Amino acid sequence: MLRKVVKVRIYPDSEQQTKLAQAFGCSRWWWNYALNHSIETYKETGKGLGQSALNALLPALKKAPSTKWLRECYSQILQATTLNLTTAYKNFFDGRAQFPRFKSKKGKQSIQYPQNVKVLDAIVKLPGNIGEVKAKIHRPIEGTIKTVTVSKCPSGKYFASILSEVKGDVPTPSSEGNFIGIDLGLKHFAVVSDGNKVSKFDNPKHIAKHQQNLKRKQQKLARKKDGSKSRFKNKRLVAKIHERVSNSRQDFLHKLSTKLVNDNQVVVVENLNTLGMLRNHNLAKSISDAGWGIFTNFLSYKLERKGGLFIEIDRWFPSSKLCSNCFYQMSEMPLDVREWTCPHCGTHHDRDGNAAINIRAEGIRILKLAASQSVGGGYPVTAGGGEVRPKRGRKSNLRRSPTSPEAPTIFGTPNSVVGSSPPSYLKDEVVTLKSI
Numbered sequence: 001m002l003r004k005v006v007k008v009r010i011y012p013d014s015e016q017q018t019k020l021a022q023a024f025g026c027s028r029w030w031w032n033y034a035l036n037h038s039i040e041t042y043k044e045t046g047k048g049l050g051q052s053a054l055n056a057l058l059p060a061l062k063k064a065p066s067t068k069w070l071r072e073c074y075s076q077i078l079q080a081t082t083l084n085l086t087t088a089y090k091n092f093f094d095g096r097a098q099f100p101r102f103k104s105k106k107g108k109q110s111i112q113y114p115q116n117v118k119v120l121d122a123i124v125k126l127p128g129n130i131g132e133v134k135a136k137i138h139r140p141i142e143g144t145i146k147t148v149t150v151s152k153c154p155s156g157k158y159f160a161s162i163l164s165e166v167k168g169d170v171p172t173p174s175s176e177g178n179f180i181g182i183d184l185g186l187k188h189f190a191v192v193s194d195g196n197k198v199s200k201f202d203n204p205k206h207i208a209k210h211q212q213n214l215k216r217k218q219q220k221l222a223r224k225k226d227g228s229k230s231r232f233k234n235k236r237l238v239a240k241i242h243e244r245v246s247n248s249r250q251d252f253l254h255k256l257s258t259k260l261v262n263d264n265q266v267v268v269v270e271n272l273n274t275l276g277m278l279r280n281h282n283l284a285k286s287i288s289d290a291g292w293g294i295f296t297n298f299l300s301y302k303l304e305r306k307g308g309l310f311i312e313i314d315r316w317f318p319s320s321k322l323c324s325n326c327f328y329q330m331s332e333m334p335l336d337v338r339e340w341t342c343p344h345c346g347t348h349h350d351r352d353g354n355a356a357i358n359i360r361a362e363g364i365r366i367l368k369l370a371a372s373q374s375v376g377g378g379y380p381v382t383a384g385g386g387e388v389r390p391k392r393g394r395k396s397n398l399r400r401s402p403t404s405p406e407a408p409t410i411f412g413t414p415n416s417v418v419g420s421s422p423p424s425y426l427k428d429e430v431v432t433l434k435s436i
């Protein structure tokens with residue numbers, strides 16, 4: 001089964017807007033209530049609450065005088081909220097995401113229908129009391145409709161994201177074809193090595209372009225009185241600029257990922273700890289503007305669809321510190337060093353180009369290792385330190401320990417990384433793999 005998502009704009013009338021606002025409110029209230037309840041239960045008992053335990057709270061809430069308005073809400077919306085909350089918890093415990101947050105009235109609002117949505121000509125038919133909503137269906141929805149998420153942006157626009165399942169198998173992944181390594185950065189968005197040459201793709205810096213405009217509108221907004229009509233108007237204007245920024249970012253990320261996936265069969269990237277990096281305030285704005293996480297997701301699902309391979313290598317891999325010619329490892333490589341010369345072999349390196357070459361070589365090594373470890377051919381999901389993931393969202397439990405920066409080591413001859421004897425800094429990992 002192949003899964004596809006199509007996001008369409010919908011145009012609810014004013015009555016439907018009121019009903020949607022109520023549904024957003026119920027879903028948000030239940031999310032916050034369930035999250036709070038889970039946290040409190042955890043504090044008292046040391047145990048969390050699962051999906052069915054949370055759902056079991058709903059009937060009593062629907063009877064209680066203070067919360068009986070929950071009855072008005074289409075029940076499957078609440079069930080879907082519970083499921084999303086437990087998924088958010090799971091993602092947190094698996095180290096994929098931050099702890100789930102309480103939802104606010106401000107910002108994007110959404111509800112999810114787990115089933116029973118129909119798409120007709122220029123109409124999305126929602127179950128419950130909302131009914132047929134006008135829609136702009138810009139491409140046909142293929143296959144069986146599964147879940148539909150209805151959202152309202154701060155700019156006032158409504159959307160429906162329609163997830164459908166199409167019959168057919170995901171192509172068997174194959175590594176026959178071009179093999180690239182990508183170094184994601186801020187100076188250049190992506191630096192790509194295909195083994196022969198290095199190409200650089202500039203970061204479009206969307207926010208910077210719109211920054212002046214955004215600043216002016218935000219200042220204007222700050223001068224408006226709370227609750228006034230013009231404050232509401234100006235808030236919409238600011239939200240619209242944010243939306244424009246995010247649309248052009250998505251557009252760029254889609255175009256670049258499609259190009260790279262069309263031209264190549266195997267793509268290797270570094271697993272960047274963006275959550276950790278976002279905590280560094282100076283870099284946070286540029287990093288969230290760059291959208292690395294969205295980009296690697298795009299690469300991953302587009303490759304999966306075509307039967308290509310997406311390899312994520314561990315973020316501890318010293319891609320910037322390693323000389324791609326002789327594998328000498330520098331003890332330090334500060335962020336502002338853009339070019340350097342290897343003290344061992346004398347090769348002059350462009351920082352990002354060298355990193356991309358190393359990332360590619362590491363990907364090849366992991367793939368060879370994975371192929372030699374798997375019995376009967378095919379690729380295992382995990383390959384120590386790095387990860388070959390034909391499926392999206394799967395995380396490797398194997399982590400390479402950070403290499404010691406104090407001990408620069410010299411090993412191997414150029415290109416021997418792919419050979420049978422792994423470089424010394426990888427020996428621990430190979431032992432781990434063999435013992436599995």
Ligand SMILES: [Zn+2]
Binds near residue numbers: 323325328343
């Ligand atoms: Zn060197």
